[in-house]
Amino acid sequence: MVTTGGTSLKDDIMRLYQPVHLLLGTPGRILELAKKGVCVLKDCSMLIMDEADKLLSPEFQPSVEQLICFLTANRQILMFSATYPVTVKDFKDRYLQKPYIINLMDELALKGITQYYAFVEERQKVHCLNTLFPKLQINQSIIFCNSVNRVELLAKKITELGYSCFYIHAKMLQGHRNRVFHDFRNGACRNLVCTDLFTSGIDIQAVNVVINFDFSKNSETYLHRVGPSGRFGHLGLAVNLITYEDSFNLYRIEQELGTEIKKIHPHINQAIYCGDLFGMFPWTTVVTMVSKRFRLHVYV
Template structure:
């Protein structure tokens, strides 16, 4: 969600033109409706364009995806038909969202983007890699599989982005980040966005659905996402919400990929007001209409 609060709007007043970006990339940026850089974009784009390693932290909804996509795309040479950049993300949904942003930003420069995730047909990826691909957005398991099979040739890949790096890297790999000697940007002195109000309700397990029903009746909800800690609880709670008379979808990692894609697409398009899910969607998902999030 993008908020018009100080942690999004309190910038130094830079324009995207000041980063000496190509005209065609600027067209893609402006056509997305991005008028000026957000604070994290101001802090990181110039450093990334210089080729330095960066470790950046900022709140959800403040433009982190643009902060790395813009310099990555600017540094690509689309006249060369080879993989030049990898963006690794933790979930399939985030991969689809990020790849779409890259497609939109790079549509005037001939950018060829490929998204690849687990749960899809490997043969489709092999066929896709027979043609030009400049940038791959992937989940870790699938891109490693493609590389080990020699299908994804990354010898010309000079840029690697780990989105939600803390999620992707275990404790065993923290030393790798240390050796990168990154330029550090930290805009996370406070975790919560300004304009977001948090409440905690201490209730017994058997009271939770009643509490949720009260929230539905009392709050002005555009769309809501309700998180559960297991797939079984996801389906059970979605059933109970439907029985209460509210429109509700659910999504979790054990569902077939095509089913997950359809549910996520339909919810994003506003076909349903409430979505119950596991921690599948906890990172980086941007759905403008969602104004209430519940952890139950």
């Protein structure tokens, strides 16, 4: 069963009269159903937290902690996260007993994503974007702003410049957001302008370019934003529009993520963001990788 805020509570209650083995939803809605006594969790032995760093933000953490009280004491908690901020560590120390920790970030973080910055004044950003679009081979792009108003204004500007563009943000009704996401995922539009609402769980294969129209405030948000450009083993491109006020954040994020964000070139080679990771390796290396996976002995 799937349940989220903004959908019919009555439908959820009717569904819970039938057996439900797996409940997938947002913390607030599940907690609401549990408090009403409709969603009985006393025998639920497993809680899985996807995007744990988001779920443990100030907005959601109180609901998550209340929800845990409804579970059996002999519970298992699994946490999945692309970043590991202090909130996740604190929660782990309080609620997980002798946890196993599996860290794949040294291997996977930002692999295959080429990152650039363009140093601009605030008033030059739209012009810079208009200059970028014809120079890039964009399958689909996601463009991030730091506020709802800026999302709507930028989407309008991009449309006026003659490019197809949707937008999505937290103040839209859930049904409207779902339609926009579905249409964008199906290729109805090439560019999507959004807030950080759209940083979690974005699995859209065609996205190969991410543009931070407004730069990220911290490394966790940056990682979530640029990640979609390099999903499914594909190469990706991240372009950051940096003002003077963003300079320190740029340096700090580079240090924290152990990455380099280079100054943008006048001409960007399409080969660095159009294609897949296997294209970066010689054929003998690919064969070795595959053979290790399946324990085959292949010689080329």
